[in-house]
Amino acid sequence: MTPSEFKQWGYRFVDWISNYLEHSDQYPVLSNAKPGDIRKRLPSKAPQNPEPFDAVLADLDGIIAPGLTHWNHPSFFAYFPTTGSEPGILGEMVTAALNVNGMLWRTSPAATELEEVVLDWLRELLGLPTGYKGLIFDTASMSTFHALAAARECLTDKSVRDDGLYDAPRLRLYASEQAHSSVEKSAMALGLGRRGLVHIATDAEFRMDVRALEQAIEADLRNGYRPIAVVATIGTTSTTSIDPVARIADICARFGLWLHVDAAYAGTAAIVPELRQILDGCERADSFVTNPHKWLLTPVDLSAFYCRRPDALRNAFSLTPDYLRTPEGDSVTNAMDYTLQLGRRFRAMKFWMVIRHYGVSGLQTHIREHIRLARMFASFVESDNRFELLAPVPFSTVCFRLRGGDGDTQQLIDRVNASGKVFISHTTLKGKLAARLAIGNLRSREEHVRAAWKLIAAQS
Amino acid sequence: MTPSEFKQWGYRFVDWISNYLEHSDQYPVLSNAKPGDIRKRLPSKAPQNPEPFDAVLADLDGIIAPGLTHWNHPSFFAYFPTTGSEPGILGEMVTAALNVNGMLWRTSPAATELEEVVLDWLRELLGLPTGYKGLIFDTASMSTFHALAAARECLTDKSVRDDGLYDAPRLRLYASEQAHSSVEKSAMALGLGRRGLVHIATDAEFRMDVRALEQAIEADLRNGYRPIAVVATIGTTSTTSIDPVARIADICARFGLWLHVDAAYAGTAAIVPELRQILDGCERADSFVTNPHKWLLTPVDLSAFYCRRPDALRNAFSLTPDYLRTPEGDSVTNAMDYTLQLGRRFRAMKFWMVIRHYGVSGLQTHIREHIRLARMFASFVESDNRFELLAPVPFSTVCFRLRGGDGDTQQLIDRVNASGKVFISHTTLKGKLAARLAIGNLRSREEHVRAAWKLIAAQS
Numbered sequence: 001m002t003p004s005e006f007k008q009w010g011y012r013f014v015d016w017i018s019n020y021l022e023h024s025d026q027y028p029v030l031s032n033a034k035p036g037d038i039r040k041r042l043p044s045k046a047p048q049n050p051e052p053f054d055a056v057l058a059d060l061d062g063i064i065a066p067g068l069t070h071w072n073h074p075s076f077f078a079y080f081p082t083t084g085s086e087p088g089i090l091g092e093m094v095t096a097a098l099n100v101n102g103m104l105w106r107t108s109p110a111a112t113e114l115e116e117v118v119l120d121w122l123r124e125l126l127g128l129p130t131g132y133k134g135l136i137f138d139t140a141s142m143s144t145f146h147a148l149a150a151a152r153e154c155l156t157d158k159s160v161r162d163d164g165l166y167d168a169p170r171l172r173l174y175a176s177e178q179a180h181s182s183v184e185k186s187a188m189a190l191g192l193g194r195r196g197l198v199h200i201a202t203d204a205e206f207r208m209d210v211r212a213l214e215q216a217i218e219a220d221l222r223n224g225y226r227p228i229a230v231v232a233t234i235g236t237t238s239t240t241s242i243d244p245v246a247r248i249a250d251i252c253a254r255f256g257l258w259l260h261v262d263a264a265y266a267g268t269a270a271i272v273p274e275l276r277q278i279l280d281g282c283e284r285a286d287s288f289v290t291n292p293h294k295w296l297l298t299p300v301d302l303s304a305f306y307c308r309r310p311d312a313l314r315n316a317f318s319l320t321p322d323y324l325r326t327p328e329g330d331s332v333t334n335a336m337d338y339t340l341q342l343g344r345r346f347r348a349m350k351f352w353m354v355i356r357h358y359g360v361s362g363l364q365t366h367i368r369e370h371i372r373l374a375r376m377f378a379s380f381v382e383s384d385n386r387f388e389l390l391a392p393v394p395f396s397t398v399c400f401r402l403r404g405g406d407g408d409t410q411q412l413i414d415r416v417n418a419s420g421k422v423f424i425s426h427t428t429l430k431g432k433l434a435a436r437l438a439i440g441n442l443r444s445r446e447e448h449v450r451a452a453w454k455l456i457a458a459q460s
Numbered sequence: 461m462t463p464s465e466f467k468q469w470g471y472r473f474v475d476w477i478s479n480y481l482e483h484s485d486q487y488p489v490l491s492n493a494k495p496g497d498i499r500k501r502l503p504s505k506a507p508q509n510p511e512p513f514d515a516v517l518a519d520l521d522g523i524i525a526p527g528l529t530h531w532n533h534p535s536f537f538a539y540f541p542t543t544g545s546e547p548g549i550l551g552e553m554v555t556a557a558l559n560v561n562g563m564l565w566r567t568s569p570a571a572t573e574l575e576e577v578v579l580d581w582l583r584e585l586l587g588l589p590t591g592y593k594g595l596i597f598d599t600a601s602m603s604t605f606h607a608l609a610a611a612r613e614c615l616t617d618k619s620v621r622d623d624g625l626y627d628a629p630r631l632r633l634y635a636s637e638q639a640h641s642s643v644e645k646s647a648m649a650l651g652l653g654r655r656g657l658v659h660i661a662t663d664a665e666f667r668m669d670v671r672a673l674e675q676a677i678e679a680d681l682r683n684g685y686r687p688i689a690v691v692a693t694i695g696t697t698s699t700t701s702i703d704p705v706a707r708i709a710d711i712c713a714r715f716g717l718w719l720h721v722d723a724a725y726a727g728t729a730a731i732v733p734e735l736r737q738i739l740d741g742c743e744r745a746d747s748f749v750t751n752p753h754k755w756l757l758t759p760v761d762l763s764a765f766y767c768r769r770p771d772a773l774r775n776a777f778s779l780t781p782d783y784l785r786t787p788e789g790d791s792v793t794n795a796m797d798y799t800l801q802l803g804r805r806f807r808a809m810k811f812w813m814v815i816r817h818y819g820v821s822g823l824q825t826h827i828r829e830h831i832r833l834a835r836m837f838a839s840f841v842e843s844d845n846r847f848e849l850l851a852p853v854p855f856s857t858v859c860f861r862l863r864g865g866d867g868d869t870q871q872l873i874d875r876v877n878a879s880g881k882v883f884i885s886h887t888t889l890k891g892k893l894a895a896r897l898a899i900g901n902l903r904s905r906e907e908h909v910r911a912a913w914k915l916i917a918a919q920s
Contacts, residue, residue: 050816110491
């Protein structure tokens, strides 16, 4: 494809995207595809000869788009929504075109330094102190995995990187029973095992019970385990509850444990001054993760990771073969020294464009509005005595159910999702099935939330 | 940004990209930025208010682009080059706009099924048998990490996922001394430690010495270690040597070991029929990785991973919290069951567009041409008695040096790279510093390879 052909096709794709973004609600939000539907419409072998791009665009329209669940649909209220924002899409275009690999500073200085700059911007907006080293990962799962690998390396009294875990004391991690599954997956991957993670009970509002944490640590110490880290969550996945980080930090300080804060979803809300207190205590964390690709209008994937003990991270992961040694030495950050992955996309570009386009004020407005809408939806639930709320609503996610019980609530969720007009998810809270409505897509406005409630109330 | 504003800005960015791709050689290929140069030209705080996109574009031109090392420059011959191809860029635009998260089949059926389809296309082109489950990862580092985690889970006689590594026998991995650093990093991350990886000697052509492998395994068995996996490489990073996979597969079969093949760079060359034999023996591998984002015109990142024992992978990584349970059950692939990461970009899109645009014939032409150019360059080296080749040239990478020794060769590399006209990398082979020229960018043509030789010869 010549540059001028690219120009023509680029315009066509920009038109396609513009039209898609304007009319993403023309599709069912939750795909009604059956398993295999898409596969059977695609050829089983790669084309031997070049195909015209018209054919590609036709298949995008005819096969792929109808087979997707539309995360950009304004009534996508499942999981934690994301936004393919326009400036973010422009950023991804540039990233793909530049196509640099930022594994070393030298292999693209601007990629490394722009990453440092935008992560510093975000750190300051969150009210976190200086002294944190920022790194972009693809997902919060990887950010948390790296945090716990660093904790494993520096709190084991031996070199895990060299000798492995065999002779190590039995290590223990702690997180609330509401913590994200990535904590448990990290324990599995790191060789600590699922039993290496202790699930701490939560209170009536799904926050970690600090006294139970303390008791668990003390019991483990008595039994010969080696506690190494606590993962506190700001905005748990099910109910967006907020663990008492300051009190957890006290315990970590007392026992010498690594404190990692998983604020993947809710952390970015702290850019709003009146919400900054949600991060109280996080300034004492050893590491912290929040995902601009969730609520901060940045296309997937971009997870912002901060670490106050970068040497521990480096001890866990640095390994430089001859062919990657460069003359800059320690005057620069070579990202590969801190990460399991070697290859590194230029992810900072899209985030930079998002922040500049919306400005801090625009991002704040967006967060505030979603919280307002969630409270509005919660008030609808409260005002209808067929329903009940199952958890507080500190952010933009509402957990609710029909008082009738699990069967009725399941039927409600299924009917709503089968409508193709609204997509909500579910969770289980204290043994009860809950419907879960999360607001986080830029294109979700008051009318969509009101319509969702209308549909839900009518299906019940 | 409204859809119509996006259209206008999209066109401007398409124009920018088109111009950039046509004139990427206007920049020094290796950035001449000094540490901190880019950072100091950027504001230290995020903008409070929205900024016009004109300002963003101006900074892209004035600050970012000059601060990059240009992987698209036709004379980028360092590391393994990559290509921001036009159809790949179009694919990334669509991915960013759709912005789906393919963690579950249900969260975007077409993302899961298109991934399965394009990985099947590639598998067949490579001549690998059916029975491999394909998964896309970001990087080969992650693909290899997952392969070794699966081996660890199924060859340890205990549940590492549940109980960790503490009571496990001491596990051993084997790879040649030329294997990629990601093998060693995986050993570190998985809790096996660097000492859990045995580096096997290579022969005069940098291929794994199979007899030495056998002896190492036998010695480890005598000493109470538990061998679990061998990593063979097709196209090592330094010299692109090819391990004797069929003979290694025999040994793995004899000792019951997991065979993982790292063909990150060179594997895709097997789409050319006359090169298919480079994968001889790979049909017996338990897992296999090759990166379309290296030599197959797909923008970073996209690593194609194949596993013939997906249950082992699933045992190592599956963990489904209540809120992610879906009704489809085992009739579909839920990618999150096989991976450490939960979030999942729709990476298959760009690869699909690349294959359709070039067709298999176009991709084959591209691979063949780069190999022809590398052989041409090697013949230049051989015809100049100031130089010597340090390794065979089975693909598109040439390792060479000045006969004068390390000092002269280092000076040569430094001068060439400081010119801003050509970027080559280095490695160390049998204790000797080597200059390393790798061809893999779509835009690198005969004239660029000839010019590189002219510059190198003139600097010497």
